[in-house]
Amino acid sequence: MLIADDQALVRGALGALLGLEPDLEVVGYAADGEEAIAEAGRLSPDVCLMDVQMPGIDGLEATRGVREASEGTRVLIVTTFAKPGYLRQALEAGASGFVVKDTPADQLAEAVRAVHAGQRVVDPALAEASLFDGANPLSERERQVLRRAGEGLTAPAIAAEVFLSAGTVRNLLSSAIGKTGARNRTAAARIAHDKGWI
Structure with a gap:
C-alpha cells in the first residue's frame, strides 16, 4: 500500500x-x-x-x-x-x-x-x-469565481484573473448566491466551502 x-x-x-x-x-x-x-x-x-x-x-x-x-x-x-x-x-x-x-x-x-x-x-x-x-449545484465557472470571492477579491479583480468581464463575474456570483441560498458572496463562498463544493 x-x-x-x-x-x-x-x-x-x-x-x-x-x-x-x-x-x-x-x-x-x-x-x-x-x-x-x-x-x-x-x-x-x-x-x-x-x-x-x-x-x-x-x-x-x-x-x-x-x-x-x-x-x-x-x-x-x-x-x-x-x-x-x-x-x-x-x-x-x-x-x-x-x-x-x-x-x-x-x-x-x-x-x-x-x-x-x-x-x-x-x-x-x-x-x-x-x-x-445532493450534488454540487455550482458550475465550474461559478466555483472558480466563488473561490476567489471567498479570498476577498472584488468582481473586477476576479474578472482580470479569470479573463472574464466584471459583469459576467457579477452574474456568476449572483447565480452562485442563489444556488447556495446565501445572502451575499461571502456567505455563499462559506457555504460552498463547508459543503466541499469549492
Whole structure:
C-alpha cells in the first residue's frame, strides 16, 4: 500500500499502525499529489491511502492521476475533511472509499482490505449527509469565481484573473448566491466551502 499525506507525522503514524497488520504492507509514501501519482506508477500498489488537502495537486485530482498511472491501484481517501462535496468528487475521480482520519485503526485496516477486495467503503454519516445535500449545484465557472470571492477579491479583480468581464463575474456570483441560498458572496463562498463544493 502507498500512503499519500502532506503531514509527515500522519504518514508515519498511518504506516506504523497499518504495518502492524500481518496481511498489510506499506510499500511507499508520498508527501503530495504529484509524488503520489509518480510513486503509484513506479510501485503499482494494490491500495493508495490518499489525503484530500495537499499542496500542489490535491488528493481528488491525484486520485485520477493514480488511477491512470496504475490501473490496478484502488484509492481509499483518508481525510480530516468530512464534506459531502468531497465524497462525491472523490467517487467521481475513481476512489473506492472515503473515511475520516478519526476512524479507529482496526476499522481503517478493514477498509483497506475491503477496498483491495473490490468493495466500496464510505463513512456512513458522510454517505447520509451526501444523500441529503445532493450534488454540487455550482458550475465550474461559478466555483472558480466563488473561490476567489471567498479570498476577498472584488468582481473586477476576479474578472482580470479569470479573463472574464466584471459583469459576467457579477452574474456568476449572483447565480452562485442563489444556488447556495446565501445572502451575499461571502456567505455563499462559506457555504460552498463547508459543503466541499469549492
